[in-house]
Each structure stands twice: as structure tokens, then as C-alpha cells.
Amino acid sequence: MNRAFRYELPTAIVFGNGAAGGLADHVRQLRGSKVLLVSDPGVLKAGLAERLTAVLESASIPYIVYSDIEPEPDIEGVMRGRDAARENGCDCVVGVGGGSALDTAKAIGLMLNNEGHIRDYVGIGKVPRKGAPVIAMPTTAGTGSELTIWSVLSDKRHRVKLSVGSPYNCPDMALCDPELTLTLPGPVTAATGMDALTHALESYVNKATQPISEGMSLQAMKLVARSLRTAVLQGDRLQARYDMLMASLLAAMAFHATRLGLAHALAIPLGARFGIPHGVVNAILLPEVMQFNLPGSLEKFAEIARLFGMPTEGRSPREAAAQAVIAVRQLKEDIGIRQTLSDFGVTEADLDGIAAEALLSGNIPVNPVQPSADDLKAICRSAMRREREA
Numbered sequence: 001m002n003r004a005f006r007y008e009l010p011t012a013i014v015f016g017n018g019a020a021g022g023l024a025d026h027v028r029q030l031r032g033s034k035v036l037l038v039s040d041p042g043v044l045k046a047g048l049a050e051r052l053t054a055v056l057e058s059a060s061i062p063y064i065v066y067s068d069i070e071p072e073p074d075i076e077g078v079m080r081g082r083d084a085a086r087e088n089g090c091d092c093v094v095g096v097g098g099g100s101a102l103d104t105a106k107a108i109g110l111m112l113n114n115e116g117h118i119r120d121y122v123g124i125g126k127v128p129r130k131g132a133p134v135i136a137m138p139t140t141a142g143t144g145s146e147l148t149i150w151s152v153l154s155d156k157r158h159r160v161k162l163s164v165g166s167p168y169n170c171p172d173m174a175l176c177d178p179e180l181t182l183t184l185p186g187p188v189t190a191a192t193g194m195d196a197l198t199h200a201l202e203s204y205v206n207k208a209t210q211p212i213s214e215g216m217s218l219q220a221m222k223l224v225a226r227s228l229r230t231a232v233l234q235g236d237r238l239q240a241r242y243d244m245l246m247a248s249l250l251a252a253m254a255f256h257a258t259r260l261g262l263a264h265a266l267a268i269p270l271g272a273r274f275g276i277p278h279g280v281v282n283a284i285l286l287p288e289v290m291q292f293n294l295p296g297s298l299e300k301f302a303e304i305a306r307l308f309g310m311p312t313e314g315r316s317p318r319e320a321a322a323q324a325v326i327a328v329r330q331l332k333e334d335i336g337i338r339q340t341l342s343d344f345g346v347t348e349a350d351l352d353g354i355a356a357e358a359l360l361s362g363n364i365p366v367n368p369v370q371p372s373a374d375d376l377k378a379i380c381r382s383a384m385r386r387e388r389e390a
Helices: 019-029 041-045 048-058 075-087 099-113 186-205 211-233 238-258 262-274 278-296 298-307 317-334 348-358 373-384
Strands: 012-015 035-039 063-066 092-097 134-138 150-155 160-165 173-176
Touching: 012 019, 012 238, 019 048, 019 092, 019 134, 019 173, 035 048, 035 075, 035 099, 041 048, 041 092, 048 063, 048 092, 063 075, 075 099, 075 150, 092 099, 099 134, 099 150, 160 262, 173 238, 186 211, 186 238, 186 262, 186 278, 186 298, 186 317, 211 238, 211 298, 211 317, 262 278, 262 348, 262 373, 278 298, 278 317, 278 373, 298 317, 348 373
Parallel strands: 012 173, 035 063, 035 092, 092 134, 134 173
Antiparallel strands: 150 160
């Protein structure tokens, strides 16, 4: 690799067991005087938000809690959060939760300092000025929203997903405490972990890859291979939780600079139209996308196979690369993700529309093999079948 590249990361990262205890100090460093704590109902039920409000209370930092967050966060929820922050005089946003809560918190922060509606900024580079300070605290290990430029939101009325991308949408701080992920249920751990793997893998093999992103992608995949099964099946193992949160962070730092590939291009319309959780739809699609992409990056897929401990010695480049697909299928099976697209109601009649929407994604041009609409439909057909039928 000898081409020029650029890498920037405006977000400060604070990572470690117990890091959440420093929240009040970080709010003060960002000159926040009153906090809008953005969280989802599941995080509230688990008692994680209460742990953080106790930290704020002990430091005499006032706050309000905003929890009008759905699994696929709605653009109108962003605007309601913006209004709540303005009405209560909040000048700092703390997002606590998975991707839905963090994407919402980031968008609320943007709208505190920008006029209009969040839909005005759909696309990339359309936000005119920096928002209010945002601290992102992930409670899942997968989305990487704690440091990316993107907020992925839903327009529930029109059943579409909208992405707002801007350097101004990066949180000021990613405050990452693996202890906050210990209560995450196994199925959610599995889905978000596969999302992290998809981020790392698609960034690693795509055409925009660069030395810095490649190093982070490789380390992220190594951590997933080592620890995702343990995190799912023995969720109280703090080392596994540490590894997975680090994998998620590194994968996000990789694709932050490179974008992704076909799994994510297809995941957007499939998630919006059929309500498939983002990590689950990525897990369903990833082996099929890998199979399609093999000819475009045999050497890299062989390296992925080796990271997962698969036998590659003495095999042809194509045979060694194919071991990566087998490894990901095995991982998906081991952690209990066995659904197909058909289980969520996807039919042959839906494929033309899904493929047409996916082809509009900015992830298509960087994919290692350029797909046609028919290629995307074939990938979906493979993901509609049980593996034993494939």
C-alpha cells in the first residue's frame, strides 16, 4: 500500500474498568453546568442510569433524564429531546446506552446549537456548527457510536432510515467503562458483538482501507475471535467484556476513516422495512457478503481465517480465504444467531426495492467487489435460507 491517506479522530477516549466514576469531572472539564442524561428504558431498568445520576448528585451537578428512546431511534424523538434540554437549561449532553441512545444524544447535542430540524442535516457534511458538548457512554459493545461521525435515525412515518454525518457529530468524549456492559443480556451481546465484527471486517477488506485503520481492524477481529463467545455465554466475565468493548471501539476507529461494505449497505433498508435489529441483520448478511467478496481480497480473507484459528497452511489462496467464511458461520451459530431474513418476513417480492435502496449507499463504492442489483438480490436470497439448505 503506497497511496496517501488521512486519519482524524476529534473524540477524546477514556477507557477502563470503573471509568464511569469520573463522569462529574469530565462534565466540568467540558464546562457543563446542567446535564441532559439521554438513556433508553432498558438502561434505566438495569439501574445503570441511576449509578450515573448518583455520581452527578454527589458532585452537585444538576441534571434531567430523557429516555424517550426507541430501539430504532426516531427523528422526532431527537427534536423532543432538544426541546427538553432547552426548556430545562441543559448545556451538556451525556448519552448512556447502546447505539440508539448514543445516536440520539449526539443528534440532540447538534440541535442545541443548530437551527431547524434534524432532517435538514441528513447526509454528510451539512451541519454548519458544533453542537453542545456530548459525552458518550456505551453500555453495549458493538455500534461504536461513541466516537463516529454518524447518527443513524428512523423516519417511522415513511419507514426509512436517515443518517446524519458530520465531524461536529463526534462526541467530545467517549467514556468507556466495561463494567457498564456486564448486565447486557446474552442475545444483545451476541448481536452487538457481530456488529463490531462486521465493522472491523468490512473496513479491513474495503478499497478505502489504510495502514492505521487496518491495524485497528485486525486487533478488533482478534479480540472478537477470542472473547465474543465468552461474553455471550458467561456474561459476568469482566475480561471478556473488556475485550469486546475494546473491539467495538477499535472497529469504530477503523471504519470512521474508511466506511464499510455490502452488509451495511443492505442492513439499512432491511432494518428500516422489516424492523430487524441492526446487529442481527449484519450477522445474517455477513457470511453471504464475505462469500461474494472473496475474489476481491483473497489474501486479507485468509488473514481473517488465521485470526480465527482456521487451518490455512497448505491450502490454495481461495481455499484459505474460504475458511474465513466458515469461521464466521461457526461463530454466529455458537452464539445463538440462527435467524434468516425470511424469519423477519423478507420475501422475493421485496428484493428489487431492497437492492435499489442499497445501491444508493456510500458503502457500495468502497466494497472490494462492485455489485449489481442482481448480485445484491442473490446475497439476500442466500441470507433467506437456512444454512443447512444453502
